[in-house]
Amino acid sequence: MTLKPQHLHPLALIQFSTRTIRDTFLYVVLAVIFCKNQLQPASWIIIVCALIGLAIVVAILRYWRFTYQITPTDISINKGLIFRKQLQIPYSRIQTLQVKQWFYLKPFHLTAVSIETSGHDGDDADASLPVVSQQIVDELRRLKRASGQLEQPKQPKIIKNADPTYAINWADLNTYALTSMGLVPILLGIWALYNKLDDLVPEHFKSQTINSLVHLGTLMLVGVLLVGLLLSLVLSYLSIIQRYYHFKLTLRGHELVTEKGFFQRNTITAAQNRIQAVVLRQTILRQLFHLISVQVLLASTATTDEDNDSLVILPVISETNAAVVRHYLPNLPENMPRYNRITRGGKWRLIRNAMLEALVLVVPICWFFRPWGLLSLLLFPLAWLFGWYAGRNAGVVWDSRLLFLQIGKHLHRETYVVEQSKIQSVTLKETFWMKSAGFMHVVVNIRQGNGNAAVEVRYLPTAVGQQLYDWYR
Amino acid sequence: MSHWEQLPLKMKTVWRLSAIGSAIAWLVILAILFVCHTIWHWPLWIMAVILGLGVIEVIVELVIIPYRYRFWRYHIADKAVEIERGFFFHKQTAIPINRIQNVTLEAGPLLQWQQLKAVSIETASTTHEIEAVLPHTAEHLKQQIIALAQEARDDA
Known part of the structure; x- marks a missing residue:
């Protein structure tokens, strides 16, 4: 237990810097566009370097000002460069805990933690620790669970079997990705792809292409459309595979823990009694094959970048096998x-x-x-x-x-x-x-x-x- | 207080005044257009169209007042608040009292002048409004909801 205020892991410096640089990037681009002709290339290099230097200084200051403190009853966070902000969250108030781990931070055993309470303003989590060691996360989890038990002292001691766990197999993940696609994502995919191409392809080349297309006639056009459709399908397929890679669901006491992701391992811990509703989603494809996807609505922003803003509990199971859900959601x-x-x-x-x-x-x-x-x-x-x-x-x-x-x-x-x-x-x-x-x-x-x-x-x-x-x- | 309540009768006055308010707003737009006409010679038919729209809008606003009043009612029972409005487009909402998180009383200048208050009832995810109540009803309502909410503590 760490009673002294602590800084984040030093690697947070890199993350802070890249974020500040990314935030200022737009201004740099705008500046380049507007004063393209006024300045020498040499002075440009100086200006860009200066901006990057400034971003790094800001990142260092922010790192230095960001401290957190884990006490037996709550976690407090101090941050802010000019306007100091102090947050204090008692463990018993924590609703969901979201842990994200990028693959490049894995060797260092570092993760990002977002903590959410039941208050509801803004789209961000109430508090987040961008780069901390795995130990801190385990500590937080333990303290949160301990505080939950204080509130319900009369929990019957169940003889501990292994926690019920569901791990997706490759065939199911594949089915899920293939049956997730509706009409709308496909069209969006094509549109996004077209926009990307529009940016990448030089103008004269494009007009040339269009000319030759006109010459080749409609058949060619249809072919290009089909290839585009296929590509966007493959892309959305891969992105779903990436997101739900090695999906795992565990019931730990009264908490549901889901874990998933290839590039970024995303772990969400939610208390069972915080679930607002259970949603069974079927695309027409899934209906044909008698498959369902089980999701829950949570009072939490941890799920905003998920499928339909809800937490996926079981990506895909067959209708005949649906009884499995009751291990995790006994209310059904x-x-x-x-x-x-x-x-x-x-x-x-x-x-x-x-x-x-x-x-x-x-x-x-x-x-x-x-x-x-x-x-x-x-x-x-x-x-x-x-x-x-x-x-x-x-x-x-x-x-x-x-x-x-x-x-x-x-x-x-x-x-x-x-x-x-x-x-x-x-x-x-x-x-x-x-x-x-x-x-x-x-x-x-x-x-x-x-x-x-x-x-x-x-x-x-x-x-x-x-x-x-x-x-x- | 478990029978259906109508909005206070003074609400009709407020609606009439607010119709006059929109008439003034239309007049201001017309005045601006007239200035544009004299300076930049904007065509006159724009003014005619705006005038027509304004007249229709204000008349409709005035004419539907009795209808609005007649078909707007609410009901505060022991367990739930209910709000009902409209006849041609009828809408009826039930909000159990133990789901209510917040009750906000508000009054704009017109409501203040008529000594009325608008009540916003917030749940964990939605907001419902009772357009106007008398001050003592507002206070009563607030007390009642707080008391009931304390009884049935049921966190979101």
């Missing part, structure tokens, strides 16, 4: 109940709405891009499919404690299982016309990260919506 029921589905009228309205949205897009496209714009008519069958899918998968059901919500959106199916006590509020919405036809939308608000996840089940029969509302109230 053994069997999923039967849902109150929406009626044919509701389904028809969902299809109608999707078609109307498509209409809004199609009319101007057809009008302004006369011959080729007609291709956008293909959006109609797609919209019909989206609406049909949404109608097929919408439903709610509840028991005395748990609410189950299912929605289908853009060929993704999401199933939310949320405890009544974790629902922040419920809203019923209906227009005059829906009321006379006997439909209403139900919005269930659940905390997610530092914000709100509003889960909306649309066009439920009025009676079901009202019963749900009365159950909640």
